[in-house]
Amino acid sequence: KNEVEQSPQNLTAQEGEFITINCSYSVGISALHWLQQHPGGGIVSLFMLSSGKKKHGRLIATINIQEKHSSLHITASHPRDSAVYICAVTGTASKLTFGTGTRLQVTL
Amino acid sequence: EPEVTQTPSHQVTQMGQEVILRCVPISNHLYFYWYRQILGQKVEFLVSFYNNEISEKSEIFDDQFSVERPDGSNFTLKIRSTKLEDSAMYFCASSRRQASTNEKLFFGSGTQLSVL
Numbered sequence: 001k002n003e004v005e006q007s008p009q010n011l012t013a014q015e016g017e018f019i020t021i022n023c024s025y026s027v028g029i030s031a032l033h034w035l036q037q038h039p040g041g042g043i044v045s046l047f048m049l050s051s052g053k054k055k056h057g058r059l060i061a062t063i064n065i066q067e068k069h070s071s072l073h074i075t076a077s078h079p080r081d082s083a084v085y086i087c088a089v090t091g092t093a094s095k096l097t098f099g100t101g102t103r104l105q106v107t108l
Numbered sequence: 109e110p111e112v113t114q115t116p117s118h119q120v121t122q123m124g125q126e127v128i129l130r131c132v133p134i135s136n137h138l139y140f141y142w143y144r145q146i147l148g149q150k151v152e153f154l155v156s157f158y159n160n161e162i163s164e165k166s167e168i169f170d171d172q173f174s175v176e177r178p179d180g181s182n183f184t185l186k187i188r189s190t191k192l193e194d195s196a197m198y199f200c201a202s203s204r205r206q207a208s209t210n211e212k213l214f215f216g217s218g219t220q221l222s223v224l
Contacts, residue, residue: 033213041197042217043151086151094139094164094206095153096213 002027004099006087012105019074021102023087026068030090034061034072037084037101046072046085077106110134114200114216121190121223129185129219131200140183141201141213142175144168151199157183158206190223197221 003026013019023032034047047054047061049070054061058077063070074081084103088096113132121127133140142154155165157175174186183202187194197218205211 035215040217041145041220043199043215045212045214048212088151094156094158095141095166096143096151097153098151100150 002029002089002091002097004087004089004097006085006099006102008102009100010103010105012107013077015078015106015108017077017106019077019081019104019106021072021085021087021104023070023072023099024068025087025089025097027091028065028068030092032063032070033088033090033096034070035086035088037086039083043086074104077104079106079108082106110214112200112202112214112216114198114219116219117217118220119222121221123192123223124189127187127190127221129187129198129200129221131183131185131202131216132181133183133200133202134214135181137202137204137214139163139203139206139211140175140177141203142185143199143201143215144196145199145218146193146196154185154198187221190221192223195221195223 005024007022031050036044058075060073082105084101086101087099115130140157145151153166155169156163172188176184199218200216201213203211203213
């Protein structure tokens with residue numbers, strides 16, 4: 001069973017700050033997903049990666065397979081980035097195993 | 109962008125009643141999933157469905173739960189006799205290929221189930 005841990009659990013940042021959210025997992029995976037959950041509850045997939053680094057706008061996701069660790073970075077953060085960011089992993093099966101999420105609040 | 113749609117957005121039911129949560133996955137997707145999130149807790153996997161049968165289920169998905177794809181578009185989750193602890197947000201998701209093949213999942217906006 002894969003254990004997925006995220007840190008920090010809560011994060012408050014000022015607009016414009018560079019943000020990093022970390023995710024570690026215990027068992028080898030085939031892919032890691034970064035997801036965003038807004039206060040209304042809906043979940044949006046941000047990234048899916050199995051190696052290296054991906055960038056989309058102000059968001060960057062990296063993964064180190066050997067260390068079983070991934071990071072999500074947000075550059076020039078903005079209040080609209082406020083949400084819960086969730087790391088989830090998948091192995092050989094079809095299911096995702098989710099982390100507890102990181103609640104991000106970006107203030108003006 | 110295509111969407112996964114879920115209905116209803118909120119469902120209130122009495123303990124012991126049957127509920128059916130409905131989902132319309134993205135039309136060319138072949139894999140379908142139900143997840144749930146109890147308030148304040150992690151999202152948990154319930155079941156995956158492919159080729160008209162369950163491909164994987166969690167220990168949560170006991171005999172009280174069932175899934176069905178009654179036609180070419182809908183994917184439903186039925187809870188036969190609801191319990192208080194079934195109160196949660198239920199998310200439907202779909203993908204073109206299996207999640208383990210580096211395939212992006214698309215989630216619906218969820219159905220908030222409240223069992224009284």
